[in-house]
Amino acid sequence: YVKIHRGMVIMKLLTLNCHSWHEEHQLDKIAHLVDTIIENSYDVISLQEVSQALAEEYVDGKVKKNNYAYVLLQELKKRGNDEYSMVWDLTHYIKNGTYEEGVAILTKHPIIQHRSFFVSQSEDYAVNWKTRRIIGATIKYKDKPYTFYSCHMGWWHDEVEPFKAQADKMFKKLNWDESFFLMGDFNNDASLKGEGYEYLLSHGLYDTYNLAEEKDEGITVKGKIAGWSNNKQDLRIDLILTNQPAQVDFSKVIFNNHNKMVVSDHYGVEAKVNL
Helix, strand or coil: CCCCCCCCCEEEEEEEECCCCCCCCHHHHHHHHHHHHHHHCCCEEEEEEEEEECCCCEEECCEECCCHHHHHHHHHHHCCCCCCEEEEEEEEEECCCCEEEEEEEEECCCEEEEEEEECCCCCCCCCCCCCCEEEEEEEEECCEEEEEEEEECCCCCCCCCCHHHHHHHHHHHCCCCCCEEEEEECCCCCCCCCCHHHHHHCCCCEEHHHHEEEECCCCCEECCECCECCCCCEECCEEEEECCCCEEEEEEEECCCCCCCCCCCCCEEEEEEEC
């Protein structure tokens, strides 16, 4: 047990691949997610598979009216929670070009800078559904900057867009002199030796799950889902990583019918960190 010193920054983080607009009872699941955000008062939320209809009208920059993250924000505001803001960027088109899919970050702290960069070899997001982009937000909390990234990566054995090449591109884009968190769906199971998960840790990243004083099994995917059509294993592919060892009170899987109702084909991960 490590004592928390006065003045230490405590943050609650959430990452979720939300499989947006592909879920049955989607609006009910959005309402449940909003309930949980309000209940737990997350400082930073990283979302993947954040989609919007191509035909929908724009409301702010690249964001359209039915952008999943934007819908979340509007629901939060309806319930008197207007402190959250978002950054979003698209990664590729899906469903025969009827939807734009992207990654997002929501935070209740001031965003002082945001970044967006490709990690895939392809940058033709209108044609190649394996195009991948990472979005980052630097927030100000207690007069100090902290940077968070939302990541949705490719598969280790992918012949067109292998994970290793994407990770190498990502490593070059990150500012290793600052404290940062990589949150998201890394599409590499943490139990597999010699593949993507170990590759990430070998480059100086720490898994908050490993650092946590309290944790569960960490499983975020059970069985067959999109992208893992032949899967029969329990997978831990949704992660919260950081480049500096931090005190982590807990790492818990959420939206798994044990800790909140399922809202996606992935479960989420929440963590409480002391910086």
